Amino acid sequence: MSSIVYLNGEFIAAEEARISPNDRGFLFADGVYEVAKYYHGKAFRFQDHLDRLKRSLKEICIAYDTEKLEAVFMELIRKNDMLDKHAGIYLQISRGAAKRSHHFPEDIEPTVYAYAFDLPSAVEKLENGIKVITRDDIRWQRCDIKSVSLLPNTMLYDEAHKNGAGECILIRDGKVAEATHSSVLCVKNGIVVTRPLSNLILPGITRKVIMELCAAHNIPVEERLFTQEELHEMDEVFIAGTGSEICPVVQIEDKLIADGKPGKTTRLLQKLFFELT
Known part of the structure; x- marks a missing residue:
């Protein structure tokens, strides 16, 4: 048919x-x-x-x-x-x-x-988490526009795919931006950390939902710039998007995040998110 x-x-x-x-x-x-x-x-x-x-x-x-x-x-x-x-x-x-x-x-x-x-949920990835790579952000300056001009994104995601990774986190001027088709959020000492909205990242819908869930459930949030070095030292990392939903990141390049398993804040946000959906 x-x-x-x-x-x-x-x-x-x-x-x-x-x-x-x-x-x-x-x-x-x-x-x-x-x-x-x-x-x-x-x-x-x-x-x-x-x-x-x-x-x-x-x-x-x-x-x-x-x-x-x-x-x-x-x-x-x-x-x-x-x-x-x-x-x-x-x-x-x-x-x-x-x-x-x-x-x-x-x-x-x-x-x-x-x-x-x-567009089924990627159950195995949501449960076990994924590996990601990091690369320089080679995109234009208006990433807040959801443009069909996605060649840089696809080039970088293809590199992730060839490296056995599920995403590529983009680094601009030493600071974490977002991933090729998802937002990047982290947890440090119980605080959810993510980059502030600007022309350099897309205003993700799932990111917005997560911010609302954090506010409703007293989960502290910091919208701030953070470095690639800080990214590796986070207690938890996860990506968020319409297709990705809330997907744990357990490994960046060859380095595990914490114990290499999805963290408790990520699990809580997943639970709250799927209660909405």
Whole structure:
């Protein structure tokens, strides 16, 4: 059975989807994206994803009415028989097709593409934790925009994959930024530590949920810069994201974090998170 996708106002079979070779998403990576998760047919933090999408569109000056998207996403879940699964929706909005020029062309329609896919929890990784590597952050200065220009991220994640690791933590000017497709949080002496929001990291939805859970359950938090050396000395490290959920990090390069097992604060946050989902 062919999967059903959404393209420019229509639900069509995936193999029938076509875009112009002059689409600026193809030529310039001139577009943004979002990934939302559905737990058994129910969207998790949909409004947060929508708000972040609106901000990304505004930052790169693409005008698009996002209000219809909730219904579009739900219809994709239904049409692809995913109401009883853990599923993801990928959405990409590019500026549209136009004659190739380095300035933003006027009066063109954005290209809007979305599809549903299986997004189960990575149970083994959530239970046992993962190894990560660290590399210099080679991305641009506007990491707060969820841009489709992900070549640096994919290059670094591919390096992690080839090293038998589950993620790559990015280091900018000696300080921990985030990972290639997830936020980085740590625990030291019972305090959750994470980098403050800025143009250098994406405002992660799961990160936001964790901050709310910490506030609600009296778990102290410090939003501050911390170094690569501090990262190795943390009591606990974990990554967070729509696909990653809350995943413990038990090894960085060849060095174990503490005793090499997920820590108690990570376990508590996992428990609280899955109670929400």
